[in-house]
Amino acid sequence: MDKDSTRNEQGSYRLDRQVGFILRRASQRHLSIFSELIPEVTPTQFAVLAKLVETGALSQNALGRITAMDAATVKGVVDRLVKRGLLTTARDDKDKRRTIVDLSDKGRALYHEVEPRARLITEQTLAPLNRREQETFLAMLARLC
Amino acid sequence: MDKDSTRNEQGSYRLDRQVGFILRRASQRHLSIFSELIPEVTPTQFAVLAKLVETGALSQNALGRITAMDAATVKGVVDRLVKRGLLTTARDDKDKRRTIVDLSDKGRALYHEVEPRARLITEQTLAPLNRREQETFLAMLARLC
């Protein structure tokens, strides 16, 4: 009889029920928490610092790949961090196309100063869920990438 | 003994485990699906069209509020949609501060043409999860806003 209810027949399109819209609002809340706890850098800039600490110096494009930014975006981010003295860049002698990006001492120091607060950001963002839900949620979210 | 394992002592900070980072990558994938299925408008622009269909004409700021954009952002979005003839704007006579934003016929037509594909976007974005997981996921995500 009403077997159709499993299909998409639940009536009109409601923006507030679409993943994209909810995803955007969740990102907004996260950003707000982030800039409250770490006003020194943006989430993207912090991602660059964190990855360089994890992996060491990288070419600019490689850095973009592991931080999920395209070449044009990563350029702007690196430029701004270099201008603030948090990163250094150098030509690669073996492959003259490449620019090697690395942390400066100041950049490494800032990262370690800020990293504890970064943990709090994840914690506060996920605070509406209990521990078990948090794990489930993160696992599902990761599957959507 | 190891009761501390419930705390944050799980070792080093890993960027790939932070909500913010995963959220960003999930948004990227969603955007990619969106622009593939609906190249005519951006997600934000579509949100404006959808909300105007839902609620009818609104002041520019009110529109921003229900679509989760600040005043500066919504202005740009509305301007571009007006330029393309998808929206109309008019001064409010009762409150001379306000600009009334509404769909044009062309905007309404485009919305209805595109809306079925918008459902597919949500479907494809959530495709890695089964039906039950999708519901759980959306409910949890909504709690993070």
Place this chain on the structure above:
DNA sequence: GGTGAATTGTTGGTATACAAACGGATTTTG
């Protein structure tokens, strides 16, 4: 009923994001 407070929309500034096109360097492959 008039003044301080709040709201509305605008502007300018900064920071992601992504697409497309480009020149130079390196790798692949025929």
Place this chain on the structure above:
DNA sequence: CAAAATCCGTTTGTATACCAACAATTCACC
């Protein structure tokens, strides 16, 4: 080895996003 394909970084253009400051208008309250 030489041509083709690929990779690297840059630039330009468009579109969110958010902040802060601003003028005009309306509201609240005394």
